[in-house]
Amino acid sequence: MAQPRPDISIGDPAALLDTPVLVVDLDVFEANLQRMADFAAAKGIRLRPHGKTHKCSAIGRRQMVLGAAGLCCQKVSEAEAFVAGGIADVLVTNEVLAPRKLERLARLTAQARIGICVDSLLGLDRLIGATEHAARPIDAYLELDVGAARCGVVEIGDAQALVERIAAAPGLSFGGIQAYHGGAQHLRTPAEREAAIAFASGRARDLVAALAQRGIATPVVTGAGTGTFPIEAASGVYNEIQPGSYIFMDRDYGDNQWSAEIPPFGNSLFVLTEVISRREDFAVVDAGLKAQSLDSGFPVIAGRPDLRYDGPSDEHGTIRGANLPRLTERLALVPGHCDPTVNLYDWIVGIRDGMVAEIWPVDARGALI
Amino acid sequence: MAQPRPDISIGDPAALLDTPVLVVDLDVFEANLQRMADFAAAKGIRLRPHGKTHKCSAIGRRQMVLGAAGLCCQKVSEAEAFVAGGIADVLVTNEVLAPRKLERLARLTAQARIGICVDSLLGLDRLIGATEHAARPIDAYLELDVGAARCGVVEIGDAQALVERIAAAPGLSFGGIQAYHGGAQHLRTPAEREAAIAFASGRARDLVAALAQRGIATPVVTGAGTGTFPIEAASGVYNEIQPGSYIFMDRDYGDNQWSAEIPPFGNSLFVLTEVISRREDFAVVDAGLKAQSLDSGFPVIAGRPDLRYDGPSDEHGTIRGANLPRLTERLALVPGHCDPTVNLYDWIVGIRDGMVAEIWPVDARGALI
Numbered sequence: 001m002a003q004p005r006p007d008i009s010i011g012d013p014a015a016l017l018d019t020p021v022l023v024v025d026l027d028v029f030e031a032n033l034q035r036m037a038d039f040a041a042a043k044g045i046r047l048r049p050h051g052k053t054h055k056c057s058a059i060g061r062r063q064m065v066l067g068a069a070g071l072c073c074q075k076v077s078e079a080e081a082f083v084a085g086g087i088a089d090v091l092v093t094n095e096v097l098a099p100r101k102l103e104r105l106a107r108l109t110a111q112a113r114i115g116i117c118v119d120s121l122l123g124l125d126r127l128i129g130a131t132e133h134a135a136r137p138i139d140a141y142l143e144l145d146v147g148a149a150r151c152g153v154v155e156i157g158d159a160q161a162l163v164e165r166i167a168a169a170p171g172l173s174f175g176g177i178q179a180y181h182g183g184a185q186h187l188r189t190p191a192e193r194e195a196a197i198a199f200a201s202g203r204a205r206d207l208v209a210a211l212a213q214r215g216i217a218t219p220v221v222t223g224a225g226t227g228t229f230p231i232e233a234a235s236g237v238y239n240e241i242q243p244g245s246y247i248f249m250d251r252d253y254g255d256n257q258w259s260a261e262i263p264p265f266g267n268s269l270f271v272l273t274e275v276i277s278r279r280e281d282f283a284v285v286d287a288g289l290k291a292q293s294l295d296s297g298f299p300v301i302a303g304r305p306d307l308r309y310d311g312p313s314d315e316h317g318t319i320r321g322a323n324l325p326r327l328t329e330r331l332a333l334v335p336g337h338c339d340p341t342v343n344l345y346d347w348i349v350g351i352r353d354g355m356v357a358e359i360w361p362v363d364a365r366g367a368l369i
Numbered sequence: 370m371a372q373p374r375p376d377i378s379i380g381d382p383a384a385l386l387d388t389p390v391l392v393v394d395l396d397v398f399e400a401n402l403q404r405m406a407d408f409a410a411a412k413g414i415r416l417r418p419h420g421k422t423h424k425c426s427a428i429g430r431r432q433m434v435l436g437a438a439g440l441c442c443q444k445v446s447e448a449e450a451f452v453a454g455g456i457a458d459v460l461v462t463n464e465v466l467a468p469r470k471l472e473r474l475a476r477l478t479a480q481a482r483i484g485i486c487v488d489s490l491l492g493l494d495r496l497i498g499a500t501e502h503a504a505r506p507i508d509a510y511l512e513l514d515v516g517a518a519r520c521g522v523v524e525i526g527d528a529q530a531l532v533e534r535i536a537a538a539p540g541l542s543f544g545g546i547q548a549y550h551g552g553a554q555h556l557r558t559p560a561e562r563e564a565a566i567a568f569a570s571g572r573a574r575d576l577v578a579a580l581a582q583r584g585i586a587t588p589v590v591t592g593a594g595t596g597t598f599p600i601e602a603a604s605g606v607y608n609e610i611q612p613g614s615y616i617f618m619d620r621d622y623g624d625n626q627w628s629a630e631i632p633p634f635g636n637s638l639f640v641l642t643e644v645i646s647r648r649e650d651f652a653v654v655d656a657g658l659k660a661q662s663l664d665s666g667f668p669v670i671a672g673r674p675d676l677r678y679d680g681p682s683d684e685h686g687t688i689r690g691a692n693l694p695r696l697t698e699r700l701a702l703v704p705g706h707c708d709p710t711v712n713l714y715d716w717i718v719g720i721r722d723g724m725v726a727e728i729w730p731v732d733a734r735g736a737l738i
Contacts, residue, residue, distance in 0.1 A: 277520035
């Protein structure tokens, strides 16, 4: 069940927050949002940020105000939360086959422009079946495998046949091509990422050409993440980018080598934690596996390169290093992976100048279906 | 925020559940509960199951009905959820130093018997300070390091001094010794676990003896988990055990080698997931990092040793192996680690004979503070 709103008021010192708590440095966060919006505007490319990172319609609304074309999400229940939160254009960048979920998706068209991906005939037929519940056409995107070996159609001919079926379905409109290469985002060197996205762009270009030969125009080629978006933007093929993590960043993205072309995004997301037990050679903090996702490795400790986090258990972490923090001292952890960490919290607290300035509900937290 | 109750009725086929969804096989689950209750009764030892595993007062009430002395939890907010759910005796097996949390804990004494651990003079003084908000004495447990190198006092003399201070504090009663060895639970061989608990028991015995010399009786020596509880029960030192995971089990506990002495607990907890994309050589399911915690490794697939789960991303998992499942086919994942997986869900669905029989709210989900 949801946890109550943090027991704190706007304007209170952040030091009064109970820990562990998920906080955002608003100055860094807002600069991140602005830099990406400026990048998209300068390149003349549509920006559709991925909402799976924040699951928070308050943040989505800020992205829309800065010019985003809409939001992405991965689940119908996320789309429902974003539409309820006032987002007028939502693309589910994922396959959904369950008829009840597709009905719910179709019903959202009464309030917003809705898109979804397909990569199978069965999925497309089920989507067509759900359009009877829709108030207006659903944008169907063909997901193309562009090298990530996850979802997506492999054969250009198969993709073309599905798009022709989309184009012929009265309840659907052809939204475009979903060409996201998830596996490329954390390739550590710019050269590796460039090679991966060159392959992805080539695949998308081939499908656009095949469709053009059949008289089908592709309105949008969309994809890209925080690790690669300048490459897609320069490809001449993509006209929409879907970065998500740029708003927060995390330790894993911090481990990438960045080229000069990527705007300098900063870590804005932190788990504040407090020392609850202290030994001569280590300290124990109150943030463990339930306060952060460790799938991409351990967090680093903001501003304290002399300390390291290890030895996590469900509700504890161990801090080792020089100049150990004293009992009740606080540390700011930079999560290893922002998306699943945010999904553990019902609230994000925005901090500016050491004071609580925002308290945002994570309204799509736990939205799995 | 909390997700809505699953859109299903008691008596409906489980096959109608939207995925991913957390389900419990009630026959296995109930047998697990009964076996542990029988074990404790046969050994004449108090059973205080750990609620951090389930975070669900509906399950806690079942444990109480079967004779549990109370529940354990790790956070004040978990204790609040359990007390609100009707649990009359809750022990926070953790250190809490924040004065606001200690005030909340003290207020719970109006409704339930409440215990908490201390391992520092600062923590104890803050706890004493909070007793002015208590309706009756709080049970203060001295946490002793018994080899796990996490929280707990190391020197017997220091522990004794803290207990003397507890005994002298009007708002506290001395609950006993918290002597949990977390690191021993997943040592793979019985011999390794026996050696670790022999050390732990010796530490607890030394403190009991030192306190007795000062005229202080130790009401309870408590600890143990699913991996070691028969060893503590046979130690002659512990008179209370705190297992949690036995109700669900998980892949990580499945990797332990078990001695004949431990009752055969079965996997009762599963993440049901559906194939949403299919290739010739792999299938993609709708359960990724946000549907299960991978901190202890990947899940196994119930009843399908020919398949393996790998390549997870936020909302996807890849299935490889022989006889790949077809599009929309369902698989039951046995989570790598049950506790942080349960913490991702707002609801647990109990299934019997293929039908939905229970829908329990995870009322302490996300309870971090």
